[in-house]
Amino acid sequence: MISYGGYFGFENDVRESNVIKDHFLMVNGRSALFLILKIVKPTKVYIPFYICDSVIDSFHEARVPISFYEINEQFELKEIPSLRETEMLLYVNYFGIKENYSRYLNELLNGKLILDATQSFNFDASLDVFQFNSLRKYFGVPDGAEIHIPSQKHGILERIAALANSTDYLIDHLQLRNEGKVQEGYEFYKINEQKQRVSLRRASELTNRIYQNISVDKLNDLRRSNFMHLHDEIGILNKLKIPEMEYSVPIYYPLLPKSDISHQELWAKQVYAPILWPEILRRKFSDSFPNTLSLAERIIPVPIDHRIGKIEISLLAEIIRSIHGR
Numbered sequence: 650m651i652s653y654g655g656y657f658g659f660e661n662d663v664r665e666s667n668v669i670k671d672h673f674l675m676v677n678g679r680s681a682l683f684l685i686l687k688i689v690k691p692t693k694v695y696i697p698f699y700i701c702d703s704v705i706d707s708f709h710e711a712r713v714p715i716s717f718y719e720i721n722e723q724f725e726l727k728e729i730p731s732l733r734e735t736e737m738l739l740y741v742n743y744f745g746i747k748e749n750y751s752r753y754l755n756e757l758l759n760g761k762l763i764l765d766a767t768q769s770f771n772f773d774a775s776l777d778v779f780q781f782n783s784l785r786k787y788f789g790v791p792d793g794a795e796i797h798i799p800s801q802k803h804g805i806l807e808r809i810a811a812l813a814n815s816t817d818y819l820i821d822h823l824q825l826r827n828e829g830k831v832q833e834g835y836e837f838y839k840i841n842e843q844k845q846r847v848s849l850r851r852a853s854e855l856t857n858r859i860y861q862n863i864s865v866d867k868l869n870d871l872r873r874s875n876f877m878h879l880h881d882e883i884g885i886l887n888k889l890k891i892p893e894m895e896y897s898v899p900i901y902y903p904l905l906p907k908s909d910i911s912h913q914e915l916w917a918k919q920v921y922a923p924i925l926w927p928e929i930l931r932r933k934f935s936d937s938f939p940n941t942l943s944l945a946e947r948i949i950p951v952p953i954d955h956r957i958g959k960i961e962i963s964l965l966a967e968i969i970r971s972i973h974g975r
Contacts, residue, residue: 654921654952656838657789658826674852676815678794679703681781686711692735698938701926710847745769745897769897772797791818793852815850868955869898875953882966901950
């Protein structure tokens, strides 16, 4: 039976790289954000309540105060705050479908925007703002996150280049996944995730070597193709507006079903759609963010990564339709 989603193994689709270049990768997304906060030194940052705890950890480590904001069913701010001169706003390009809205926000906020691209991978070249992503959410690497530096921030790449590479990581899960030992590897995957702490370190040398040889554009095109093929198949079931994407590489297909679908039903069919994010339901003051709580409970992030193709996507769509129409 086909399995959808889950952690990655080592990438098999590689190319010969004759150009050795340094991507200036930070060790992970939360560390990239931590570096941004240390550079900018904002007095406060507004962040969505619909976000993982690792992002919040970055602010705590940097000792930067935060204020949560609510989003609506289309992942847009319910109310846009008025920022003081030294304040900023962090926004997530959720599932890669909020390109235009990110640009609208940036214009409205006069550039006081930090764009979290961990769900869209590619950076928006039209936005001269801090942006960061996460490699291990897209490829079989132990760590790594790219960071985009605004043009006026000189000298920062040199500072990143001077940082030490991380040596605190595991690769057992990557190898075991390739060997088909998914459950055995999952335990190592969890340990490696626990190692992803906030740290002013660059990505491991291993990640740099792997990333320089991955066929990134090819794998990202497969993911985008899977996304659109699945949308063609099940878009009629989705309450979300899915626009055309210019540059984003969606991490999942976001399904906000018209009839409720439980994650457990999908897991039983080996469709490992994650819950984003269970910690939201346990946070203090969560009752003040009813839209976020509703999204966290109802959104189904459907796996569409490069390990599957059109045939598997069609079978996946059939599984979803059968559960939705039960």
